[in-house]
Amino acid sequence: xxxxxxxxxxxxxxxxxxxxxxxxxxxxxxxxxxxxxxxxxxxxxxxxxxxxxxxxxxxxxxxxxxxxxxxxxxxxxxxxxxxxxxxxxxxxxxxxxxxxxxxxxxxxxxxxxxxxxxxxxxxxxxxxxxxxxxxxxxxxxxxxxxxxxxxxxxxxxxxxxxxxxxxxxxxxxxxxxxxxxxxxxxxxxxxxxxxxxxxxxxxxxxxxxxxxxxxxxxxxxxxxxxxxxxxxxxxxxxxxxxxxxxxxxxxxxxxxxxxxxxxxxxxxxxxxxxxxxxxxxxxxxxxxxxxxxxxxxxxxxxxxxxxxxxxxxxxxxxxxxxxxxxxxxxxxxxxxxxxxxxxxxxxxxxxxxxxxxxxxxxxx
Ligand code: ADP
Ligand code: MG
Numbered sequence: 001x002x003x004x005x006x007x008x009x010x011x012x013x014x015x016x017x018x019x020x021x022x023x024x025x026x027x028x029x030x031x032x033x034x035x036x037x038x039x040x041x042x043x044x045x046x047x048x049x050x051x052x053x054x055x056x057x058x059x060x061x062x063x064x065x066x067x068x069x070x071x072x073x074x075x076x077x078x079x080x081x082x083x084x085x086x087x088x089x090x091x092x093x094x095x096x097x098x099x100x101x102x103x104x105x106x107x108x109x110x111x112x113x114x115x116x117x118x119x120x121x122x123x124x125x126x127x128x129x130x131x132x133x134x135x136x137x138x139x140x141x142x143x144x145x146x147x148x149x150x151x152x153x154x155x156x157x158x159x160x161x162x163x164x165x166x167x168x169x170x171x172x173x174x175x176x177x178x179x180x181x182x183x184x185x186x187x188x189x190x191x192x193x194x195x196x197x198x199x200x201x202x203x204x205x206x207x208x209x210x211x212x213x214x215x216x217x218x219x220x221x222x223x224x225x226x227x228x229x230x231x232x233x234x235x236x237x238x239x240x241x242x243x244x245x246x247x248x249x250x251x252x253x254x255x256x257x258x259x260x261x262x263x264x265x266x267x268x269x270x271x272x273x274x275x276x277x278x279x280x281x282x283x284x285x286x287x288x289x290x291x292x293x294x295x296x297x298x299x300x301x302x303x304x305x306x307x308x309x310x311x312x313x314x315x316x317x318x319x320x321x322x323x324x325x326x327x328x329x330x331x332x333x334x335x336x337x338x339x340x341x342x343x344x345x346x347x348x349x350x351x352x353x354x355x356x357x358x359x360x361x362x363x364x
Contacts, residue, residue, distance in 0.1 A: 006033070007031035007032055007033060007067070007070075008032055008033055008034040008035075008036075008068070008069055008159075008160070008192050009030075009031070009032040009055070009066075009067070009068060009160065009192060009194070010030065010031040010032070010065075010066070010067040011028045011029060011030040011031075011051070011055075011064065011065075011066055012029060012064050012065045012066075012067065013027055013028070013029060013063065013064040013065070014027075014028040014029075014051075014054065014061045014063065014064035014065070014066060015027060015028070015061065015062050015063035015064055016047070016050050016051075016054060016059065016061055016062050016216075017062045023062075023216055024047050024050055024216050025047045025050055025051060025054075025061075025216045026215075026216040026217050027064075027217070028047075028051065028064070028216075028217070028218060029218075030211060030218065030221065032192060032194070033192075034159075034190075034192055035187075035190050035191070035192055036192055036193070036208050036209065037183060037186050037187070037192075037193045037195065037206065037207050037208045038193065038194055038195070038207060038208065038209050038210070038211065039194075039195045039196070039197060039202075039203040039206060039207040039209075039210045039211070040052070040194065040195070040196045040197075040210075040211050040213055041197055041198065041199075041200060041203040041210050041211065041212050041213065041239075042198065042212060042213030042214055042219075042239075043198060043213075043214065043239075044198060046213040046214050046215060046216065047213055047215075047216040047217075048164075048196045048198075048213050049164055049196060051213075052162050052164050052194060052196055054066060055073075055083070055162060055194065056078055056081070056083055056085060056162055057073065057076065057077060057078035057081055057083075058078055060074065061074065068081065068160070079108065081160075082156075082158050082159060082160070083158055083160045083161070083162055084152075084153030084154055084156070084158035084160070084161040084162070084191075085153055085161070085162045085163070085164075086146075086149050086150055086153045086161070086162070086163040086164070086166045087149070087163075087164050087165075087166065088164060088165040088166060088167075088168040088169055089169070091149065092137040092145060092148060092149060092152070093137075094136065094137050094138060095136075096136075096137075097133065097134055097135060097136060098124070098129070098132050098133050098134070098135050098136075098137070098140075098148050099120050099124075099133040099134065101137070101148060101152055102119075102120040102123055102124065102148070102151055102152050102155045103116050103117075103120050104152075105152060105155055105156045106119060106120070106155060106156055109156055111156075119155055119156075119157075120133070120155060121133075123151040123152070123154055123155040124148075124151055126151060126154065126185060127147040127148070127150055127151045127181070127185075128147070129144065129147050129148060129151065132144065132148075142169055142170055142174075143170055143174040143177075143178065146166060146167065146169075146170065146178065147178070147181075149166070150166070150178075150182065150185075154185070154189070154191070157189075158191070159191065159192060160191070160192045160193075160194070161186070161191050161192070161193050161194075162193075162194050162195075162196075163182070163193065163194070163195045163196065164196045165196055165197055165198070166178075166182075166195075167179065167197075167202070168197075168199075175202070179202060179205060179206050182195075182206065183206045195207065200239065200240055200241070203224070204224040204227070204228065204240070205224075207223075207224060208223065209221060209222060209223050210222065210223075210224055210227055212227065212235075212236050212239060212240070214235050214239070219232075219233060219235050219236050219239075220232045220233070220236045227240050228240055228241050228287075229287075230273075230360070231273075231285060231360065231362070232273065232274065232362075233274055233362055233363050234274075234283045234285065234362045234363050234364070237283075237285035237360065237362055238285075241287065242287070242288050242332060242334075243285050243286075243287060243288075244285070244286045244287070244288060244291075244330075244331050244332060245283050245284070245285060246260075246262050246268070246283070246284050246286070246326055246328070246331075247262065247263050247281070247282070247283050247284075247364065248260045248261050248262035248263055248264075248268075248281075248282060248284065249261050249279060249280070249281055249282070250272070250275050250277070250278050250279065250280045250281075250282055250361065251267070251278065252278060253272050253275075253277070253278060256271060256272075256356075256357075257269055257270065257271060257272070257356045257357075258270055258271070258272040258275065258361055259303075260282060260284055260361055262284075262326045262327070263326075263327060264326040264327035266303075266305050266326045267303050268284065268303050268305070268326075268359065269302060269303050269354075269356035269359065270282075270284045270356055270359040270360060270361040271356060271357055271359065271360050271361065272361050273360045273361055273362055274360075274361065274362040274363045275361045275362075275363070280364075281364035282361045282362060282363070282364050283361075283362050283363065283364050284359055284360065284361050284362065285359070285360045285362055286354055286358060286359045286360075287358070288320075288332040288333050288334040289318075289333075289334045289335075290354055290355075290358035290359075291333040291352050291353075291354055292352065292353055292354055292355075293307075293333065293335075293342075293350045293351065293352045293353075294342070298353045298354070298355065299355070302353050302354070302355070302356070303353065304351045304352060304353035305325050305326055305351070305352050305353065306325070306349060306350075306351060307323040307324065307325035307331065307349070307350050307351070307352050308323065308324040308325070308347070308348070308349055308350075309321060309322075309323060309344045309345065309346050309347060309348040309349075309350065310322045310323060310324055310329060310346055311346060312343065312344045312345060312346065314337075314343075315337075316337065317336070317337055318334050318335060318336055318337055319334070319335045319336075319337060319341065319343065319344070320332065320333075320334050321333050321334075321335070321344055323350075323352070325352065333352065
């Protein structure tokens with residue numbers, strides 16, 4: 001029995017070192033069901049590309065196993081793994097037409113001419129590039145080239161597609177359009193996808209699950225809403241979305257809540273996530289939209305803090321307010337622009353608080 005039973009893609013205790021000394025991937029465990037869209041998200045150098053390269057077969061694991069459909073692929077060469085790939089820099093063959101670029105992976109797989117033509121046409125239609133078959137890559141825009149790269153990765157109908165920052169070179173609007181097209185295609189075709197990015201918005205909007213990488217390890221693997229709302233450690237809380245951090249010491253733990261004495265001397269309520277005992281140092285994490293500054297939603301016995309408004313920004317749909325509170329000048333709250341929502345002015349003194357369940361006591 002292994003943890004990967006029934007998984008389509010599995011990494012089992014995988015390590016990678018390029019120089020025989022430093023591990024750039026450390027004890028990686030991951031298993032994906034068929035059809036899942038999983039994103040590896042993390043800062044530059046955290047080991048994402050290395051993991052993708054090992055799965056593709058261009059790098060070998062120093063330790064551990066990688067399984068595809070239950071079979072170890074450590075000794076299967078890249079072109080026999082049936083994996084489609086898309087990279088940031090397109091990597092189309094410049095001397096070939098669009099149709100020839102797409103036909104190439106089919107020729108390699110010894111597919112006959114008429115079937116090739118049919119598949120190329122279908123793949124081009126899929127990415128709305130049907131009328132560009134005769135062009136050279138240089139005659140296409142960046143977004144169009146990336147659509148062709150995507151079509152080329154899909155043309156031989158792989159069960160698994162790997163994408164490494166495929167939209168990194170494109171402007172924001174095009175990126176958003178293609179994000180939508182890629183996830184739609186992947187789900188429609190039932191393709192299992194491993195997608196790499198350092199862009200958290202991209203990861204959150206596209207993925208069934210996100211593996212947050214840092215320092216060669218998966219820090220948390222969860223669906224987007226869980227990552228944002230229930231970060232398991234300070235790294236994830238800081239890396240995903242906007243976050244307020246307050247530092248202090250655990251004073252009391254009672255089941256699902258704990259009391260933290262902040263370094264400023266203030267007392268707050270939190271969920272003990274990543275602290276184990278009274279006396280532990282902690283960084284508590286609270287999202288800007290979960291802070292209340294009227295007491296309506298708070299329990300009567302909730303602790304509150306006095307805060308000074310430093311900045312009030314009208315953003316249309318929301319108000320973004322920066323506060324001085326508990327020794328920091330960088331505490332952000334976000335409130336919805338509703339008819340009855342109070343607008344604040346720098347210098348105002350307010351009282352803020354939160355439900356203990358919205359505030360997480362994490363590792364310091
Ligand atoms: P990411 O894709 O998350 O930015 P990488 O997997 O590219 O991270 O890199 C992880 C670490 O491995 C980095 O420290 C990087 O410098 C190192 N590294 C990546 N590729 C090689 C290589 N071919 N030879 C030596 N070191 C490498
Ligand atoms: Mg990379």
